[in-house]
Amino acid sequence: MGADTSGTSPRRSFDPEAMVKSAVRSMGRYQRQAAPDRQPDRQVRLDWNESPHGPSPKARAALAEFEHYHRYPEFDAGSLRAALGEYVGCPADQIIAGAGLDDVLNTLAMLILEPGDRVIISEPTFGVYRPLFSGHGAEVLDVPLAPGWQLDVDAILDAVNDRTKMIVICNPNNPTGNLFDPADVERVCAEAPCIVVIDEAYAEFAGVNHVPLMEKYPNVSVMRTMSKFAGLAGMRVGYGAFPASVVDYAMQVMPAFCNVGTASSAVAIASLNDLEYLQGVTDTIIADREALAARLREIPGVEPMPSATNFMLVKLPVENAGPIAAELANRGVFIRHFGRPDMGLQPYLRVSIGTTGENEIFANELEDILKGLNG
Ligand SMILES: Cc1ncc(COP(=O)(O)O)c(C=O)c1O
Structure with missing residues (x-):
C-alpha cells in the first residue's frame, strides 16, 4: 500500500469485478444473431417474431393523442x-x-x-x-x-x-x-x-x-x-x-x-x-404462415415444420444452416439460426412471418442460395 500523503486514511483500490455479483459474472449472455459481413441495402426483419403489421388503429390513435408525458x-x-x-x-x-x-x-x-x-x-x-x-x-x-x-x-x-x-x-x-x-x-x-x-x-x-x-x-x-x-x-x-x-x-x-x-x-x-381488428391481423399472419410453408415445400429438400405461432422452423438440406443464415443477412434478410450443437437445431432456420412481400423475398433468396450450393 502506498504512503498516505493526504492526511486521510489510505485509499484502497477499486476492483469493479469484485462489485459485480458472482452469479452475473458467470452467467451466459442472451445470444443474438451475428451482424452481417457487409451492410445490406434492405432490411427484411424476420428474426425477432415481431408483428409486421404494427399496432391496431385504436392503439395508434391513443399514442397520437397522448399528452401525459x-x-x-x-x-x-x-x-x-x-x-x-x-x-x-x-x-x-x-x-x-x-x-x-x-x-x-x-x-x-x-x-x-x-x-x-x-x-x-x-x-x-x-x-x-x-x-x-x-x-x-x-x-x-x-x-x-x-x-x-x-x-x-x-x-x-x-x-x-x-x-x-x-x-x-x-x-x-x-x-x-x-x-x-x-x-x-x-x-x-x-x-x-x-x-x-x-x-x-x-x-x-x-x-x-x-x-x-x-x-x-x-x-x-x-x-x-x-x-x-x-x-x-x-x-x-x-x-x-x-x-x-x-x-x-x-x-x-x-x-x-x-x-x-x-x-x-x-x-x-x-x-x-380493438380485439376484433387484432383477431383479423392474427388470422392474416396464420394464413401467410401456411402460404409460406407451401411455397417453401416447393424448394427441393426444404421442410417447414408445423407451427402454432407467428414464426416457423424450416429444415434445410444441409448439416449446418449457419452459413445460409449469414448469406441471407448479407442479402438483407434477417432470420435466426441456433448453432449450439446440443440443441439439435443446426440444420434449421427460424423465420418470423412477415408481410406477404417479405415472406416472398425470404423464400426467393433462400431458393437462390440453395441453388448456388447445389450448382
Ligand atoms: C417465448 C417468449 N417469451 C417471452 C418473450 C419476450 O416477450 P416481451 O417482448 O414481452 O419481453 C418472447 C419474445 O420473443 C418469447 O419468444
Whole structure:
C-alpha cells in the first residue's frame, strides 16, 4: 500500500469485478444473431417474431393523442391490470404487469429465487430463461425436450429436488413453434411441488389459454405479452397471472409504477379495445404462415415444420444452416439460426412471418442460395 500523503486514511483500490455479483459474472449472455459481413441495402426483419403489421388503429390513435408525458403512471397500474385481467380471464389483482414478459419473469425471479435454487427448463426453448435465472444465482437445469419436441414429463418431475422453485414451460414453444400435449402440461402442474410458469407469448396464434389451469392448481402462473399479437414489441408491455397466494409479495417487490410507462399503458389498453381488428391481423399472419410453408415445400429438400405461432422452423438440406443464415443477412434478410450443437437445431432456420412481400423475398433468396450450393 502506498504512503498516505493526504492526511486521510489510505485509499484502497477499486476492483469493479469484485462489485459485480458472482452469479452475473458467470452467467451466459442472451445470444443474438451475428451482424452481417457487409451492410445490406434492405432490411427484411424476420428474426425477432415481431408483428409486421404494427399496432391496431385504436392503439395508434391513443399514442397520437397522448399528452401525459409529465405525469407518473398510476401507482399500482390499476387500469392496465384491470384491462389485462378481463382479457385473459383472471382477477385484476392477480395480474402483474411489466416492461415486457421478460420483465415479469424477472419480477417472479426477484420474488422466489435465492442463490442455489433450481429452475428447470426444457431446451431448445426461449433463450432468455437461462441467463435471466442464472443471473439471480439459480441453477438452471435443462431437461431436454423429448423427440417430437414434446415435454419429457417423467424426467422433469425426476429432476425436481428440495431446491427446485420453478419449472418453465414455453407453450407454444419458441423456437420449435409447436404446442405440447395438454395432458403433459397438466401433469407437470399437478405433480410439481413448485411454481410452474407457462409462457404463453404466442397464445393468440395458437388459440390456447392456460389460465383455467390456475383454478385447479395453486402453483401455476401464466405469462403473456402485448409484443406479438398486438404489435407492441417496442412499447414493452407484458404481464403475468400470478397465484393468488404470492401476488401480494410480487406487488411488494415491484418498483413503484409497476414498470409500465404511461404511454405504453394507454396503448396497451387501447389495443385491448380493438380485439376484433387484432383477431383479423392474427388470422392474416396464420394464413401467410401456411402460404409460406407451401411455397417453401416447393424448394427441393426444404421442410417447414408445423407451427402454432407467428414464426416457423424450416429444415434445410444441409448439416449446418449457419452459413445460409449469414448469406441471407448479407442479402438483407434477417432470420435466426441456433448453432449450439446440443440443441439439435443446426440444420434449421427460424423465420418470423412477415408481410406477404417479405415472406416472398425470404423464400426467393433462400431458393437462390440453395441453388448456388447445389450448382
Ligand atoms: C417465448 C417468449 N417469451 C417471452 C418473450 C419476450 O416477450 P416481451 O417482448 O414481452 O419481453 C418472447 C419474445 O420473443 C418469447 O419468444
